[in-house]
Amino acid sequence: MTPVMLLAAEKESAEVTDWAARIGWLVGLALFVALVYWLMREGWKWRGTLQSDLPALPDAPDEPGPVRLSMSGRYHGSTTAGQWLDRIVAHGLGTRSRVELTLTDAGLDVVRPGATDFFVPAPALREARLDKGIAGKVLTEGGLLVVTWEHGDRLLDSGFRSDRAAEHNEWVEALNNMINKTETEGAR
Numbered sequence: 001m002t003p004v005m006l007l008a009a010e011k012e013s014a015e016v017t018d019w020a021a022r023i024g025w026l027v028g029l030a031l032f033v034a035l036v037y038w039l040m041r042e043g044w045k046w047r048g049t050l051q052s053d054l055p056a057l058p059d060a061p062d063e064p065g066p067v068r069l070s071m072s073g074r075y076h077g078s079t080t081a082g083q084w085l086d087r088i089v090a091h092g093l094g095t096r097s098r099v100e101l102t103l104t105d106a107g108l109d110v111v112r113p114g115a116t117d118f119f120v121p122a123p124a125l126r127e128a129r130l131d132k133g134i135a136g137k138v139l140t141e142g143g144l145l146v147v148t149w150e151h152g153d154r155l156l157d158s159g160f161r162s163d164r165a166a167e168h169n170e171w172v173e174a175l176n177n178m179i180n181k182t183e184t185e186g187a188r
Contacts, residue, residue, distance in 0.1 A: 044089060051090035055152045057118035065105035069174050073162040075099040075112055076137040081126075081148050081155035087135035088156060092116035096136075099160060103174060108147065110158075120149045120158075122182050128175035130168055134159035145171050 078093040080086040087094050097115040101108065108120040126149055130142040134157065137144070145160045145168045162168055 044094070047087070047094075048089045051088060053152070054088070054090045054154065057091050057093075057116060057151075058121060060109045060117070060119040061106050064102075064107070064109060067102055067104055068178075069101075069103040069167075069171060071099075071101040071160070071162050071167055071171065073099055073101070073160055075110065075115075076134050076144065076159040076161060078156045078158040079135050081157045084131075084133055084157070085135050091118075093118075093156075093158075101160060101171075103171070103178070108149075108175075120147070120151075122178060124150045125175060125179050125182070126150060126155060127179065128172045130172060131159070137161075142168065147175060 075097050077096060078088040080088065089095075092115050095112075095115045097112040100111040100113075102111070103109075105122065106119075107122040108125065109117075110119065111117045125147065128145065128147050131144050131146045132139055132141045134144060134146065137159065139161070143161065143165065145162065147158050147160070149156055149158065162171075
């Protein structure tokens with residue numbers, strides 16, 4: 001026999017796939033993924049329970065006054081002021097959504113299709129600034145409009161991103177002017 005024939009005769013057939021073991025691994029992996037998602041959901045609900053002392057969100061007044069500014073964009077969430085990773089989830093504030101912002105003399109109206117709308121009265125506004133991130137969203141420097149406001153006994157930061165980022169500076173200026181005007185009138 002030639003060496004090629006000897007090598008061919010020595011080869012054995014390939015191993016048969018063990019389907020039971022593969023299916024067992026896939027089922028185990030699926031159960032592990034389901035457990036992780038369930039734990040994440042429970043953590044989200046627990047965070048909401050811990051923040052249950054937060055009062056209900058105010059509704060917009062019937063007559064808010066003339067519109068100063070309006071903006072379409074995205075709402076990225078709210079956090080405890082100054083702690084950009086401490087997300088607030090109570091009353092739907094942790095839900096990302098599209099947003100229509102309207103600034104009037106009465107305050108800031110936040111309309112979120114598919115999520116809870118809320119209103120920030122002018123006296124509750126504390127500061128507006130451009131920032132680079134809020135819990136779960138990091139952008140380039142100045143890519144996020146962050147509005148600090150008081151709700152109950154807490155200061156909150158809410159992050160918004162306009163569809164037209166050039167509007168952010170105008171919003172910061174208008175909100176801070178409104179806040180300074182409100183503080184000046186309140187001091188009298």
